[in-house]
Amino acid sequence: MELAIKIFQFILSISILVILHELGHFLPAKWFKTKVEKFYLFFDPWFSVVKKKIGETEYGIGWLPFGGYVKIAGMVDESMDTEQLKQPAQPWEFRAKPAWQRLIIMMGGVTVNFFLAWIIYGCLSFFNGETVFDSTKVNAPMNYTHVAKAMGFQDGDKILKVDGKVQNNLDKLSLDILLSDDITVLRDGKEVTFPTNDDGKALAFKDPNPKAFLTPRYPAVIDSIYNAKTAAAGLKVGDQVISANGKKIAYYDEFQEVVRNNAGKDLNIEVSRNGAVQPLVLQVSKEGTLGLASYKQLTKYAETKHFTFAQSIGRGFTRSIESLTYQVKQFKLIFNSKVQGYKKVGGPLAIIKNMPVDKAKDGSVSIDWTLFWSFTAMFSVWLAFLNLIPIPGLDGGHVIFTLYEMIVGKPVPQKVLENAQMVGVIFLLGLMLLIFGADIFKIITNKF
Structure with missing residues (x-):
C-alpha cells in the first residue's frame, strides 16, 4: 500500500x-x-x-x-x-x-x-505558515557525531556562522554545513574559524541520513514506547533516564549510544520518576534498539511563523530561490572526488522510494499533502x-x-x-x- x-x-x-x-x-x-x-x-x-x-x-x-x-x-x-x-x-x-x-x-x-x-x-x-526549529533556543552544546568531528567540530563548540552567514534554522543548518567551505564556532570562549573537511563530508554521505551528524541535545525523557517488552520491563512515558550500565546519562543521544553498544544484551538503567530513582533492566534488540523515542521535546525549539496574503507572495518567491540555490550548490558535492556525492544521485525509482508519506500509529499510510506540494x-x-x-x-x-x-x-x-x-x-x-x-x-x- x-x-x-x-x-x-x-x-x-x-x-x-x-x-x-x-x-x-x-x-x-x-x-x-x-x-x-x-x-x-x-x-x-x-x-x-x-x-x-x-x-x-x-x-x-x-x-x-x-x-x-x-x-x-x-x-x-x-x-x-x-x-x-x-x-x-x-x-x-x-x-x-x-x-x-x-x-x-x-x-x-x-x-x-x-x-x-x-x-x-x-x-x-x-495557509500553513512555516515551522522553524530555532537553534538559538538550544541551550546545551550540539551533539557532534564522529562524522561532525571528522569535519572539524569539537565537543562543546557553539556554531556561530556558516560561510560567514548566521543560520539559526536547525532544519537547514546541517545542509548548509555540508555545502560550506568554512565554519565559525565559539570554542573555549574564543571565536574559531576552520575549513570543513571533505573527509567528514564523505563519511556523512555514507550514512543513510547524511544530515544526521548534527542534532540538538536534550534530556533523556521518554515520550513514546513502541516495544511491548520494553513497556513490560517497567519503563513508562515521562521517565528520565539518568544512568545506563553505570554510566551517567545527561542527554538522550548518550543513552542511544549505550543502547547501540549493547545490542542483543540486557541493559541496566536508572530512571527518575516522580522525584524517585527507579532501577530497571531492559532487553536491547539485536539491532541495538529498545523501541522507544524522545523526540517530542524538539517541539520546544520550534516556532511557527504565519504570513499575510501580501507577505506570502514575497515569501513564495524567496523560498523558490532558496530551493533552487540549495540544489545548484549540491553540484559541488556531486562532483567532489572525496565526497563522491554522485553515488547518492538517483533517478525516478529513487525518487519514488523517497516520496513523503504520512504514517499513522496504527500503521496506516496516507498522503501528506503539505509534503507532496513542497x-x-x-x-x-x-x-x-x-x-x-x-x-x-x-x-x-x-x-x-x-x-x-x-x-x-x-x-x-x-x-x-x-x-x-x-x-x-x-x-x-x-x-x-x-x-x-x-x-x-x-x-x-x-x-x-
Whole structure:
C-alpha cells in the first residue's frame, strides 16, 4: 500500500509539472498563430495509451513516463521529423515566426515551472505558515557525531556562522554545513574559524541520513514506547533516564549510544520518576534498539511563523530561490572526488522510494499533502533550471540558438540545428539510461 501511494504521488506530481510546462509552450505558440501538431503527457514511441485529435492538434498520453512534449510545426525538436523542414517555410510554422516570438515560445515552459513553484510555496506559507526549529533556543552544546568531528567540530563548540552567514534554522543548518567551505564556532570562549573537511563530508554521505551528524541535545525523557517488552520491563512515558550500565546519562543521544553498544544484551538503567530513582533492566534488540523515542521535546525549539496574503507572495518567491540555490550548490558535492556525492544521485525509482508519506500509529499510510506540494514546488523550480541548461534537446539549447540569431542577425544553418539536436537527444537518452541503470544496480546489490 505504501509503495502504491508513493507511485501515485510521483505520477501525479510529474503529470502536473509536465502538463503545465508544455502548456507554457503551447499557449504562446497558439497566441502567435503557430501550428501545434501534438500535445503529449509522457512520450509515445511506436504507440500511445490514449490519443484524440481536436482541431489541428493531437492530444494524448504516451506509455514512457519520462516527461512530455508539444510538437510545433516547423521546429527541429526531439522527434527529429525533418521532412517538413525540406519544404519552403509556411506562415503558420515555428521557423517562419520572428525570433522574439520563438524565444517567448521556448521560454514558456521554464517560466511556468518557476511561477508554479512560486505559487505553491506562497500558498504553503499563507495557509500553513512555516515551522522553524530555532537553534538559538538550544541551550546545551550540539551533539557532534564522529562524522561532525571528522569535519572539524569539537565537543562543546557553539556554531556561530556558516560561510560567514548566521543560520539559526536547525532544519537547514546541517545542509548548509555540508555545502560550506568554512565554519565559525565559539570554542573555549574564543571565536574559531576552520575549513570543513571533505573527509567528514564523505563519511556523512555514507550514512543513510547524511544530515544526521548534527542534532540538538536534550534530556533523556521518554515520550513514546513502541516495544511491548520494553513497556513490560517497567519503563513508562515521562521517565528520565539518568544512568545506563553505570554510566551517567545527561542527554538522550548518550543513552542511544549505550543502547547501540549493547545490542542483543540486557541493559541496566536508572530512571527518575516522580522525584524517585527507579532501577530497571531492559532487553536491547539485536539491532541495538529498545523501541522507544524522545523526540517530542524538539517541539520546544520550534516556532511557527504565519504570513499575510501580501507577505506570502514575497515569501513564495524567496523560498523558490532558496530551493533552487540549495540544489545548484549540491553540484559541488556531486562532483567532489572525496565526497563522491554522485553515488547518492538517483533517478525516478529513487525518487519514488523517497516520496513523503504520512504514517499513522496504527500503521496506516496516507498522503501528506503539505509534503507532496513542497516536493512538487521543489521539483518544479529544479526542472526550470535543468531545462535552461544550454544543451540541444532542452529548452536552453533552443534559446541559445535563438539568441545567437537575434545578436548576429542571421539564423543558425538548418543542418547545424539538426545535427546539434541529434547529439543532444543521444546525450539525454544516454543520461536517462545511466540514471535508470544506477537505480536498478542499487536494487540488485541491495544498496537502494
